[in-house]
Amino acid sequence: MAVYIADGGEGTIVAKITGEIDHHTARWLRMDIDTAIQDRNPKKLLIDFSGVSFMDSSGVGLVMGRYKNMKERGGKVALTNMPDYIEKVMNLAGMDRLLNGR
Amino acid sequence: MKKPQNEMKMSFLSLSENERLARVAIGGFVSSKNPRIDELTDLKTAVSEAVTNCIVHAYRDTVGVIEMTARLTDDCVYIKIRDRGCGIEDVKKAMEPLYTTLPDEERSGLGFSVMESFTDSIAVKSRLGYGTTVVMTKKLRSKI
Numbered sequence: 001m002a003v004y005i006a007d008g009g010e011g012t013i014v015a016k017i018t019g020e021i022d023h024h025t026a027r028w029l030r031m032d033i034d035t036a037i038q039d040r041n042p043k044k045l046l047i048d049f050s051g052v053s054f055m056d057s058s059g060v061g062l063v064m065g066r067y068k069n070m071k072e073r074g075g076k077v078a079l080t081n082m083p084d085y086i087e088k089v090m091n092l093a094g095m096d097r098l099l100n101g102r
Numbered sequence: 103m104k105k106p107q108n109e110m111k112m113s114f115l116s117l118s119e120n121e122r123l124a125r126v127a128i129g130g131f132v133s134s135k136n137p138r139i140d141e142l143t144d145l146k147t148a149v150s151e152a153v154t155n156c157i158v159h160a161y162r163d164t165v166g167v168i169e170m171t172a173r174l175t176d177d178c179v180y181i182k183i184r185d186r187g188c189g190i191e192d193v194k195k196a197m198e199p200l201y202t203t204l205p206d207e208e209r210s211g212l213g214f215s216v217m218e219s220f221t222d223s224i225a226v227k228s229r230l231g232y233g234t235t236v237v238m239t240k241k242l243r244s245k246i
Contacts, residue, residue, distance in 0.1 A: 023154045024118035030208070054125070054143070056150040057216050061208035085143045092215050093200065 001025040005036040011043035018051030021059040030062055034069060043075050050081035059086065060093045067098070106173035106180075108134070113169045116161040116185070124153045124170055124183075131172050132179050137242045144220035145179065145240060151213040152183040152236045158209065160187025160234055178241050186233040193226050 001019035008014040015033050019025065037045065045066060049055075067077045079098045082090065090098075110131050114120045125146040132145060149170070156168045166187055173180040190196045197218075202211030217224050221238040228234040 020122065022118075022121045022150055023158060024121050026208070054146065054150075056147050056154065057210045057212035058154065060210040060212055064210060065208040085140065085147070088219075089147065089212075089216060092212050092219060093210055 001028065003029050003032045005032070005040075007040075008044075008046055012046055013037070013040055013042040013044075014046045014048055016048040016051060020054040021052060021062065022054070022056050023058040026058040026062045030065060033062075033066055037066075037069060037073070041073070042070075045070050045075065045077045047077065047079050048081050049079065049083065049086050052083070052086060055086045055089060057089060057092075060089060060095060063090070063095055063098070064093070104175040104178070106175055108174040109172070111169070111171045113167050116157045116164075116166050116168050116187075118154075118157055120168070121150050121153050121157070124149050124168075127170070128172060128181065132174065132242065135174065135179075135242050141240070141242055145181075148217045148220045148238055148240075149181060149183070151216045152181075152238070155213050155236075156183065156185040156187065156234075158204065158207075160185040160189075162188065177243075178239055180237070180239050182235060182237045184233065184235045189230040189232055190226075190228040190234055191230060193228050197226065 004016045006014045013036055017029060021029065070077050077098055112127060114123060128145055128149045129142055153168060166185060169184045171182040195201060197214040199215045200211040202209045217238060221240045223239045225237045
């Protein structure tokens, strides 16, 4: 499990997560993403799930927390490259509306 | 339930690193049936949610034992996950989508919703001070 932070241009940072997202790993991912938000103060956080091999509802909590964090700073969150099984979990919370910035 | 063709029972401590252990174990257990990838992912996700509930809620501020029993018939898997933790006061309320007692810890309140959506049946029994038992079943529809 790791998260790679990259500059996406126009005030966007891309957080590419790899490996498994569960309650055990979510706390480390949360810390790394929040540090990047604090350091770079982006307008938009794009979370890339292309490297994620498993996710349970802890991933939904991770996205909800970052959404709240970015909203407080006047920013946005978008999700991209979600495999079907991750979208299925996100759909339960209505988080699919964040897919590709919708 | 039909007579099981295979059965396993394991117990492990309520440590968060064991969420993965439980997923890997259930994946290995059903692999003899050549399940579809989506069926396997559904099972792993449901087990992960049940075990996480034991760690986060049942044994909050303590470490206890989680028991997982699985049985396999010709076309169905039965999974029982049991803890002897604090128990749930109101199971019906706990199963409501997005209901959580721990919003500050970024729990989404979707654990039971995921278990319900990703399996064919779920039964939850709980008694305050004695623990909780979750039983889930899922049909394995295809064989290669």
